[in-house]
Amino acid sequence: MTSRNDEDDNGFAEWGGYMAAKKAKLVEQYEQQASSSKKQSDILTGVAIYVNGYTSPSAEELKILMSAHGGVYHTYQMPKTTHIVASILPNAKVKQLGSVPIVKATWISDSIAAGALLDHRKYLLYTGHDDKQPKLDCVRPKTLTAADPGFLSEFYNNSRLHLISTLGAEYKQLVNQLREKSNGVYPGRERLRTLPRGLAPSERVVMHIDMDCFFVSVGLRSRPQLRGRPVAVTHGRGTPINRPQASVECENELVKKYFPNENFEDVDSHGSMAEVASCSYEARQCGVRNGMLLGNALKICSDLKTIPYDFEGYREVSTALYKTIAEYTLDIEAVSCDEMYVDVTPILAAANITVEDWATHIRKEVIAVTGCPCSAGFGANRLQARLANKRAKPAGQFYLRPDDVETYMAQVSLSDLPGVGSATVAKLTKMGLHKCGDLQVGCPPLLYTQNSLQEMQANYFEIK
Structure with a gap:
């Protein structure tokens, strides 16, 4: 203990x-x-x-x-x-x-x-x-313009x-408030007594817990009939565009710029330009992606169902997630409304349980409290935990053990590393670098002739 x-x-x-x-x-x-x-x-x-x-x-x-x-x-x-x-x-x-x-x-x-x-x-x-008393609404709402x-x-x-950024700041503040009021007693740890005893890791273990398709999952709580079907969260409902043709052409150019590897047909004046904020895994299997125009999404997935935003529901589920984890520890780093890092080393040691048993327990509890699925990745630090969670999704768990880190990282794409964007990936690709393993075994042929770090950096920045 x-x-x-x-x-x-x-x-x-x-x-x-x-x-x-x-x-x-x-x-x-x-x-x-x-x-x-x-x-x-x-x-x-x-x-x-x-x-x-x-x-x-x-x-x-x-x-x-x-x-x-x-x-x-x-x-x-x-x-x-x-x-x-x-x-x-x-x-x-x-x-x-x-x-x-x-x-x-x-x-x-x-x-x-x-x-x-x-x-x-x-x-x-x-x-x-x-708010339960209905109000008469006889006037059609006015659409505001930027001049209003x-x-x-x-x-x-x-x-x-705006909601995501606001909630991210609020939950950082919530964690701080809980620490101020904490008496050092964590009621959730009592529930761990029912788990089988196991050998807790001797090294540090960080958990990255992330809700799966957060906006979609919250919306499906009141629409269970849509579970297992392609669903997208968006403001639009697939209605035609009511803008000049010049806007349509501009949107098409932007889509091609930001999704260069996707084969999309141009949106015409009969398609919706509403943006897909989040989509289910079933929709992703059809080719739908977050940030895609709804008009394009409906072209490649005609069975796509759309649901509106539920801001109050997002806040409710987020609060439940944070308070559930806080019953076990306050070693929490809030990331956003649907994800966080948690140092679970003291929990595992105190309860003498394995990472796998803890992961199964906490994921079941989060689902029971929020009604939404989540995934959990574990590693010796935040980067390892985050990359482990990519393998855990959807609705799963994965522990990247210390002995497996080098082998696992060799297969990780450089594009999966935090902070490595599309522009950087394009430059690295031209240098023959695709996976972390490419950097583990040695420099690619393009860099063999470089004599110094400065020359390598200059070569990198010259690539367009």
Whole structure:
């Protein structure tokens, strides 16, 4: 059994103290900035805001306004926060924030313009209306253009990329908060007592856990009839293009540029230009790829079913994933809403179980809690764990043992290495390099004549 002190040596334990010090430092910096800047009024005295996500005015603009008019700006939510400023929040997040009023950013700007602190209740982001009560909607929604004042907020509210970046930051913060509140007891480890005893590895083991086809899997929870069929998540529904022909030609050129190895037919004015955000493995077997235009996807897979985004569902499943892992350890490095790295060395040693038994156990638990499948890769470091997970997918597990690393890496394509993009792959291919094994056995003929590292680098950058 490992002691709590032993686990603290891995560097994760000090994060709680670090975050507390960081918050205090940010408050101190704000107070110094406010005292040195010229105060215009005391309209916002007694108001302390925390900005959650995209707002208009922006968080930086609100920070300046609060300083100039006697208010307080919190980079993180704190006990002294009086109001939360946001443009959109899911119900789960609203419940998590508690009783602190959630208002629109215009409350601040309108109060300053009026010369007095206005009633915040008129600016509440959510009212007491029961969301289960249907509303009459007799007017067709207006399609916003880039010239519309509300275009940016509408765009961010419906952007999956904005959601991914926001959730990634939120779950890093969640892990830090859990560390601050941790008493060193992990209830999940009690459930490991039912597993057979085995020989835990003596070396360090890092797990990379990743949800399979995350957006699709979340959407299929309420559509079980589509399991096993080609499915794509997209804003579009296969409707024809309503844009000038010049846009069609431009899109076709971009598709050929970014998918040079794919044999796609040109999209015409009868195809959809909506982008495939995520697709099931069944769709991938038909040739559909993430980022493909829906018009092209339907041409190569006529049976493709499309489902809409479920932003609230993504947040719900992500939170469940992180909290499930946190019941076993807080040695977590959040990567995004659907993946993370975990140092499982203390877990295996404390429970005296094998990597395989742990992987089977945690994957079953994640599926039971979230309703979505996941894969897990294991190795001595993050790179090995990530590459092992490529072999584990879909819905599997793989442990890259120390004795097998060199042999395994020899078969890994250079394009699978993190940070090696298509431009780099093209240059390496011209140099005769395709797999990691090509670098293990020696330099290719193109480099035999190079006399120095500088010459090799110059040769690399000259290749177009």
